[in-house]
Amino acid sequence: MRPRNSAIALAFLLALTATPAAASDGELRVCADPNNLPSSNSAGTGFENRLAAMVAEHLGQKVAYTWWAQRRGFIRNTLKAGRCDVVMGVPADYDLVETTKPYYRSTYVFVTRQDRHLDLASLLDPRLHELAIGVHLIGDDGNNPPPAQALGQQGIVDNVHGYSIYGDYREANPPARLIEAVESGKIDVAAAWGPLAGYFAKGSPVPLTVTPIQDYEGFAPQQFQFAIAMGVRKGDHALRDRLNAFIDTHRSEIASLLRSYGVPLVQQPPTASGGHE
Known part of the structure; x- marks a missing residue:
């Protein structure tokens, strides 16, 4: 499931009527x-x-x-x-x-191409002011994931690219578009929820590096784990x-x-x- 003040935390489909079904012991x-x-x-x-x-x-x-x-x-x-x-x-x-x-228990991570040798780990890394950064976006209600919030608090905005967590549901695995953007070089680094990032990075045709985000304590109450x-x-x-x-x-x-x-x-x-x- 997608992680409360985070992007991947349970942002759900519009309500429809449903008929309860009887439980089965088997x-x-x-x-x-x-x-x-x-x-x-x-x-x-x-x-x-x-x-x-x-x-x-x-x-x-x-x-x-x-x-x-x-x-x-x-x-x-x-x-x-x-x-x-x-x-x-x-x-x-x-x-x-x-x-x-x-x-x-998991954590938000940075994802980069191995051949770039960026070795990013810290939210306070000054290179984040210049690199093209991708983050998942939930919607227009401000409930975006912790990395997006933390970057915004540092004034890192113009070089941040948002990828909808919902994407096009007609396609397979809509949230994977963020990791694919790192593969293709459209962005330099993705800041994403670890389970999603780790899975798609593992299956990437381009070797990717997944590193837990560090130095997030100063951005409380945002949680990263x-x-x-x-x-x-x-x-x-x-x-x-x-x-x-x-x-x-x-x-x-x-x-x-x-x-x-x-x-x-x-x-x-x-x-x-x-x-x-």
Whole structure:
């Protein structure tokens, strides 16, 4: 899922009416986006698809999907409407759902071409005033991702290029256009959510470098690292507890799965309770 004050955090499709469906003990009913790699797609090749299969096997169930674009109204028209019972990736502090324990934590990153040898890591790097920078944009409501906000606070605006997180949904993987712009040289560096950036950089025909963004502390309250959990309907403590048991007993397998998709993992700060992406 896309990470609360961040771009990739759950900006959802317009509301439509939905008819609740009855739950089945033999199915793990998953709410997912059919065109949102690396998280999920209708072909079942996303890491959340793979994770759902692992959970279903653990519970002795089969996965059944409700597909819906992860935009405005996603939770309302899937989980809350009773069409499905679990969302595989939500911010750990997402208040529209009952969340499990976080099962991973990731970060925003810089993506550059290896042959440029830029070695960018810091938001305070003076070269950011001159380089062509790409960021994801959510919309016209100011709820843009932390890198866009931090760059704007430094007056780095004219050389920043926005790429819609939604893109053209008729095409595969719309958010990947940002990483493809780095590949082609249209921009020098992308500042993007780590799971998305790591996955598409890993599959790039041009070698790319993915580096966690550093020196973000001075841009509070913007957050650059987020803990991700699973989400169920509020009050569904039985399913939440079963999912927590799965997470507790399969943490190493989950981490291996995420790394295989290029997801940059970071440690949970000891003093933090675990917040979104």
